[in-house]
Amino acid sequence: MARTKSTLRDLAELILKNVEVVEADLAKRNASGPDINETFVPGADINFGNPEVSEAIYLTTCAAQQLLQTIRPPQACLIQEVSRHVVPPSLRCATELHVAEILSEAGPEGLHVKSIASKCGVDPLKLAPVLRCLTTRWIFKEVRPDVFANNRLSSVLHKGQTSEALQQNPEKKYDLPKAGICTTIGNVTDMGCKSSAYLYETLSDPDFAFSNEPNRASFNKGFNTNKTLWEFYEDPAQSARLHRFNTGMQALQRMQPVEQLRDSFDWVGLRDDALVVDVGGGIGSVPLALVKLIPKLKFVVQDMPLVVEDAQKRWKDEELVKTGRISFQAHDFFEAQPIQHPDVFFLQNILHDWSDKFCLQILSRLREAAGPETRLFVRDRVIPYTCLTSDEDNGEKIPGVLKPTLPKPLTAVGGGDPFAFTLGLGLMVLANGGERTLNHTIELYRDAGWKVETVHQFDALGRAISGITAVPI
Known part of the structure; x- marks a missing residue:
């Protein structure tokens, strides 16, 4: 048979x-x-x-x-999953102790853990299990007993400076673009891991479980604070964490091709000197890149006063700022919008930081200021469900939405690349924010007076940021 x-x-x-x-x-x-x-x-x-x-x-x-x-046996799978809790802190130790740089200087033959520990100023008996935890995840390699070297994964932890320079000037360790991955690792393994350890306590605490407030998240339990994440970062005592966060965000922006921003909205179809209001636009890096591709646009970049002050100093010699193509305005996006009837309101990576309650406030303020021809353009991830869906499941049909497919016998959408899903949970843990499905997005925008017309997706898994275009209802 x-x-x-x-x-x-x-x-x-x-x-x-x-x-x-x-x-x-x-x-x-x-x-x-x-x-x-x-x-x-x-x-x-x-x-x-x-x-x-x-x-x-x-x-x-x-x-x-x-x-x-x-x-594998189901029990072994689950034990393996929970045992991963030591991997992120081990990775943080490796980046903070500059192990990749030390091993790069040692060469392919590697270096004994005692010598590595001596250069790091830590106990070799404690460093060895940290490195072995990582080598079992193929981060670093043990070439001989107690001798470690870099490999494919660990080599990208190099920050572009010598270990001596990093130890002498720790405040400058993230200054070079090559350190971008390490800023993300630092942010996740510090703020993210410490906060997510309190996820169950947050879900089961009646004062937190059903709250939309940004200071009732797992982060608040993990760091024992009533401040929001953003207020916490503004504390002078957290200046190193704020610097790491801002540097990490800049690194992530550099990884997002400006061509995706250009291609996800009909910028060319706008009139000459069309006014685009970049709401919560930070220091204006995105408009600066976009206007160089589409010179007819005019941008007003809005953010909090300290951010605007930083941007004006940073770009004071930039020709696009001198000519007025790009200007800056202090504004809190929860307050009434001072610019009425622009061509476009633009938000990038803003709404996923906030719960629905606060997104509704932000979007409603923009709707109040919108004219009949104003369009809302939002760059945020639109994530799929982890199961395959039918047309009925997807609800309203929106042009540009990509539908995930799974060849048999695969069963979980995103199972091989869960980035969008873990990012969404991470945002919930930190600030009660999160990434949203298409149906969730449509409903949220509708409640604020906007109708989603198109969604430009670059992949069906939400790995890349989508472009969402909406018009006033």
């Missing part, structure tokens, strides 16, 4: 099929395949910018993760 092919084999074959796509692209470019034991050189192996390759990588990781969770 012929044996029925198992789900395990289906998953293994799906992995192999998509690895072949990646290898075919490598062969076409005459590039070598990635090696976990070698340091990472951008552009030297996999072409991550190729959409076909990117999809193959996603399906490979999704199938690999499902295979791991299927082939």
Whole structure:
């Protein structure tokens, strides 16, 4: 009797099929395949910018993760999941102690943990288990007993400075663009992990569980404060954390191609000298990049007074600021909007920081100031459900929305790349914010007097920021 092919084999074959796509692209470019034991050189192996390759990588990781969770005993899977709680703090130790830089200076032969610890000023008996925790996640490698070296993953933790320079000037450790990944690791492993440890306590506390207030989040329990996250950052005692956060946000912005912003809204269709109000626009980096691509636009960038003051100093010699193409205005987006009937109200990475209650206030203020022809353009993630959906499940049909697909036997949308989902939960933990599904987004905007007309998505998983265009109702 012929044996029925198992789900395990289906998953293994799906992995192999998509690895072949990646290898075919490598062969076409005459590039070598990635090696976990070698340091990472951008552009030297996999072409991550190729959409076909990117999809193959996603399906490979999704199938690999499902295979791991299927082939092991369920109890072992769950224990493995909860045991990961030591991985983020171990990664933070490695970045704060500059282990990648120390090992880079030691070369491919590596360095004994006693020597690493001596340079870090820590106990080698305590550093060794930290590094071994990471090597079991393929971050660093143990080349001989107690001797560690960099590999593909750990090499990207290098901040672009020598270990000596980093130790002598710790306040400058994030100054170079190469340190961008370390700012994100620092933000997540410090603020995120300490806050998320209190997630259950927050969900089960009657004073917190049903609150929309930004100072009733897990963060408030984790850091024992009644301040919002943003008020906490403004405390002078938190200047190092604020610097790390701002540097991390700038690094993330650099990773988002300005072409995506250009292509996700009909900027070209606007009139000459169209007025765009960038609400909560920070120091104006996004408008500066966009106006260089579409010179006919005029931007007013609004933010809190200290941010505006910083922006005006930073860009005082910028020609676009001198000519008035870009200007700055102090404004609290919860207050009445001072600019009436602009062509566009623009928000980027704002609404996901706030609960529905406060998003409704922000959007309602803009609706009050909108003219009949004003359009609202919001850049935020639109996340899918983790199951496949029907047209009925998706509710209102909006042009530009991408529908996730899953080849059999995959079962979880985002299972191989849960970034958008973990980010959304992280925002809830920190400030009661979060990423939203399409149905949630449509309903929220409608309640504030806006009708979502189009959603420009670059991927169906919400990994990239979507462009949401709405008009007054």
